[in-house]
Amino acid sequence: MDLQRLEEIELRLLLDGVFEAYGYDFRNYAEASLKRRLRHWLAEQGYASLSIAQGEILRDRAVFTSFLQGLTVNVSEMFRDPKFFRTLREHVLPFLRTWPFMRIWVAGCAGGEEAYSLAIVLHEGGVLRRCRIYATDINEAILDRARDGIFALRDMQNFTRNYQLAGGTTEFADYYTARYDRALMLPALRENILFTPHNLAVDADFGEMHLILCRNVLIYFNPTLKERALGLFDTALTAGGFLCLGMKETLEIRSIAANYREIAKGIRIYRKDYPD
Amino acid sequence: MQQLTRSVVVIGVSAGGFEALKLLLGALPADFPLPILIVQHLRSGSGSLADSLQHFCGIRLKEADEGDRIVPGIVYFAPPDYHLLVERDGTLALSVDPPVRYARPSVDVLFESAAESFGAGVIGVILTGANDDGSKGLQLIKTAGGTTIVQDPADAEVAQMPLNALNSGVADYVLPLARIAERLCTLTMGLK
Numbered sequence: 428m429d430l431q432r433l434e435e436i437e438l439r440l441l442l443d444g445v446f447e448a449y450g451y452d453f454r455n456y457a458e459a460s461l462k463r464r465l466r467h468w469l470a471e472q473g474y475a476s477l478s479i480a481q482g483e484i485l486r487d488r489a490v491f492t493s494f495l496q497g498l499t500v501n502v503s504e505m506f507r508d509p510k511f512f513r514t515l516r517e518h519v520l521p522f523l524r525t526w527p528f529m530r531i532w533v534a535g536c537a538g539g540e541e542a543y544s545l546a547i548v549l550h551e552g553g554v555l556r557r558c559r560i561y562a563t564d565i566n567e568a569i570l571d572r573a574r575d576g577i578f579a580l581r582d583m584q585n586f587t588r589n590y591q592l593a594g595g596t597t598e599f600a601d602y603y604t605a606r607y608d609r610a611l612m613l614p615a616l617r618e619n620i621l622f623t624p625h626n627l628a629v630d631a632d633f634g635e636m637h638l639i640l641c642r643n644v645l646i647y648f649n650p651t652l653k654e655r656a657l658g659l660f661d662t663a664l665t666a667g668g669f670l671c672l673g674m675k676e677t678l679e680i681r682s683i684a685a686n687y688r689e690i691a692k693g694i695r696i697y698r699k700d701y702p703d
Numbered sequence: 704m705q706q707l708t709r710s711v712v713v714i715g716v717s718a719g720g721f722e723a724l725k726l727l728l729g730a731l732p733a734d735f736p737l738p739i740l741i742v743q744h745l746r747s748g749s750g751s752l753a754d755s756l757q758h759f760c761g762i763r764l765k766e767a768d769e770g771d772r773i774v775p776g777i778v779y780f781a782p783p784d785y786h787l788l789v790e791r792d793g794t795l796a797l798s799v800d801p802p803v804r805y806a807r808p809s810v811d812v813l814f815e816s817a818a819e820s821f822g823a824g825v826i827g828v829i830l831t832g833a834n835d836d837g838s839k840g841l842q843l844i845k846t847a848g849g850t851t852i853v854q855d856p857a858d859a860e861v862a863q864m865p866l867n868a869l870n871s872g873v874a875d876y877v878l879p880l881a882r883i884a885e886r887l888c889t890l891t892m893g894l895k
Contacts, residue, residue, distance in 0.1 A: 431819070444848055459788035459816045460798045643799045646769050647769075674784050675769055675797050 437477035441484070445494075448485050451565070452628040453498065455652035461498070468497030469510070492568070499566045503539040503643075504585060505544045505578075508674050509592030511642075512548060513675070514694045516594050519638070519669050520552040529558045529637040532663065533642035534627060536562035539573030539620075543602075544593075545640065546616040551596045555619055561633070563625030570622045576612035578603075583610050625655040632663040639664055642695075643673035657683050666701040710824035711773065711789065712737050712887060713817045715810030715840070717744040717832025719860030721752070723880055725759045727830070728778060730884035733761040736891050737826075738773035740789060740817065742781045742808040744832070753780045761763035771795040788816035800867045806836050814840025823848030826890060828883065830854045832864025838871045845873035850890060852883060 442454045453461065465477070472493065474480040483490040506512050523529055533542045544564040549555040564570055578586075583603065590599040603610040625633070627644070639660050645653050660670055661683040670678075670687065672695040678684040687697040705793045716723055720743045731739075739762075743752055753764040760778075765771075767779040767787050772794050781787035785797040786808050796816075803809035810829070814837060817825045827844040831854060841851050853869050856862035858879040869877060878886055 431822075457790065457796050458788050459796050459820065460786075460800065462819065463788075463798075463800070463812065463815070501799065503799070646797045646799070650770070673784060673799075677768065680770070 434477065437481070438465070441477050441481050444481060444485050449491060450629060451495065451626065455628065455649045455655075457647055457649050460477040460647055464498050468494060469598050470574070471497070480613075495566060496568060499564075500569060501535070501643075503540040504582065504589065505540045506586060506589035506593045507540070507544075507642075509589050511671070511674065511694055511696070512544060512589075512593035514691045514696060515545075515671070516548050516552065518690055519696060520548070520554070522669070523554055523558075523638065524552065526637055527557065529554070530635060531558055531638045532636045532640070532660075533560060533562040534625070534639065534641040534660070536564050536570075536573060536593075536622070537566075538569055538578075538579075539576065539622065540623075541640060541642065542573065542620050543576065543612050543616055544590075546620060547590070547595070547602055548593075550616065551677045555616075558619050562620050562622045562637075564622075565624070565626045565628075567624050570624060574622045576614070576615070577615055578612070580605055580608045587652070600663045609685045627659065628652055632659040634663065635665050636642075636660075637665055637668045638671070639669070640671045642671060642691050643676070645676050646673065654682060657681050661686070661699075664699050666699055668699050670697045670699065671695060672697070706835060709821060710737050710891070711817055711821050712739040712826045712828065712891075713813055713844075714739065714741045714828040714830065715814065715832070715837035715864075716741065716830040717810075717834060717836065717861070717864055719831035721756070722746070722860065723830045723854070724752075724756055726880055727884055728756060728760045728762060728764070730881075731760070731762045731887065733763070734776050735762055735888070736775050739778040740767070740773070740787060740795075740813060741778060742787060742810045742813045744806055744808070744810075744834075744836070751780070753778070754813075764827050767795045767797065769795060771799045774872075778805075781813065783808075784811045788812060789820050791820040793820075804834070807833070810837035811840040815843050818847040818849060819844040821849075825849035826852065826887065828852045828854075828887075829865050829868040830880070830883075831859035831861050833861045834864055835867040837864060838867045842871050842873050843869050845875075850875050852878060852886060854883065855879045864866055 446452045587599040685702045754767045756765045788796040803868040816820045854865045856866040
């Protein structure tokens with residue numbers, strides 16, 4: 428049997444096993460990126476094959492945790508795609524202001540870069556105190572990091588540039604304290620953020636939302652899982668609420684598309700229609 | 704249903720790429736029988752290469768969207784700041800995984816996924832550039848039974864990237880830029 432076919436069998440067995448043993452379902456992740464990450468993790472850990480790793484992943488929680496890190500850790504940046512945040516500030520905030528209280532879901536928040544960026548936009552728009560931001564990720568270890576709100580100081584230069592391009596109204600340096608090689612985000616920013624685990628592949632939604640950000644997460648899912656995640660968002664989102672995807676993600680061919688309008692072309696901010 | 708393409712051309716290019724692609728893509732017929740996927744290293748925030756090059760080309764160019772099903776006669780460009788991959792079912796995937804040796808998009812990431820998804824059906828091309836991205840991917844294409852073309856370093860605006868690819872020892876053809884389009888057409892004659 429050729430090696431590639433063998434690896435497909437190994438992959439299927441492993442993902443089935445991980446789902447049964449731990450409840451994490453990677454069976455509907457897009458294959459190419461998943462395989463790349465797996466290969467990378469295998470090499471880094473020194474396993475010769477998926478079959479050899481499988482026994483340890485299933486029997487040893489610590490190995491599974493490392494496997495989970497290898498598969499799910501995403502690195503983002505603050506105000507990634509400044510154009511998006513500028514549009515959010517200029518065209519979504521005016522609507523948000525009209526609600527007395529807003530529930531916001533940042534799905535796939537990774538290290539919290541996007542949740543903090545959003546908190547800054549809401550703060551400058553004067554509505555942060557009226558918001559509750561649910562920032563969720565599949566990976567609990569990375570949520571701990573997000574909660575700490577500590578980032579590498581060397582990244583601040585890039586974040587500052589993004590912040591300015593995104594239409595920031597003050598100095599980005601006002602939002603963190605530098606200490607040695609770290610930057611600690613202003614604790615007030617996270618007072619309204621709840622970092623909590625959530626798995627888009629298996630969990631249910633959690634209640635009515637006014638704004639949902641899920642950017643550059645769906646690109647890792649196959650069409651089945653994309654549909655599932657978008658179904659959750661659609662159920663959670665209130666009529667007139669906003670759904671924000673990554674700049675290269677689109678609702679176009681998805682089943683919920685009929686009830687959404689893109690508010691600025693190419694920025695991937697969609698507003699949910701009111702029922703007729 | 705449209706028949707699945709089992710063959711694809713993948714191209715990696717860096718410094719000097721605009722002029723090189725203008726010449727290469729401009730020389731391809733609009734009905735070129737394979738899909739073409741391109742990773743060009745760009746500064747983030749650059750405009751769409753597909754838009755700026757289209758003017759010079761008969762063949763259709765577009766920036767890749769995730770989920771695009773690749774079809775013959777269209778050239779897909781990796782979007783700035785995303786890796787471009789191709790799945791076994793012939794759809795395109797994007798990722799924001801970390802840069803690979805400072806590059807995102809990375810030529811190696813595209814070539815690796817093409818080799819894995821399409822095996823011997825891949826034609827890999829390395830053009831002008833100032834780094835060693837693509838060499839590893841070209842080896843994977845060769846190992847999977849694919850065909851490899853490297854721009855002659857003497858002919859490249861920046862020789863390093865083709866030179867590195869050449870030194871990896873897996874080039875089937877070393878050609879000046881002006882001959883690559885013609886070679887692609889010969890290699891794919893009768894394919895559909």
